[in-house]
Amino acid sequence: DQQVKQNSPSLSVQEGRISILNCDYTNSMFDYFLWYKKYPAEGPTFLISISSIKDKNEDGRFTVFLNKSAKHLSLHIVPSQPGDSAVYFCAANFNYGQNFVFGPGTRLSVLP
């Protein structure tokens, strides 16, 4: 049973437009969420995080939104750039535990 779901395996967006990547979770104990980006032949790279005491966190072009009642979070990338093309993973844990649970990933393609 997947506790962290990313239901869109892939997403294509035009350069300059907004990319929205979605993540749903089932475990209501999760209180800390992260997004990682992964290029081919490299390990995942940390992008941005959010704790359950917040509903939004911004870092430059990247914003993560958390809706605890819906057990849903999303990553917004504005404006999207071709270099953003990668696989994006959502991950979650609780109580600062070290056992992060990752979603299956969404492959983003930003078209020039």
Next chain:
Amino acid sequence: DTGVSQDPRHKITKRGQNVTFRCDPISEHNRLYWYRQTLGQGPEFLTYFQNEAQLEKSRLLSDRFSAERPKGSFSTLEIQRTEQGDSAMYLCASSLPYNEQFFGPGTRLTVL
């Protein structure tokens, strides 16, 4: 220090053989993690160390798998009597306490 390194990057072995992978974390990070990733899935947590102590192991980590971090610096992951189902990318990550994890490039294992 440029990041987490893993060796080898690729390993092809025959079923039944033993394999060992090495991870060198970022030097000031006292936490080290091992994950396994299969095609189309996100990383799955295997085990984690704080300094030399192995503090958590996933039920995914069968008794054929053993991990060590003898001096609290580099770590090794050994798989004994490999099976075809062990074919995967093995990722290592390191972190400071309660901080995001930095991943290495991974070791891709193919069991024939």
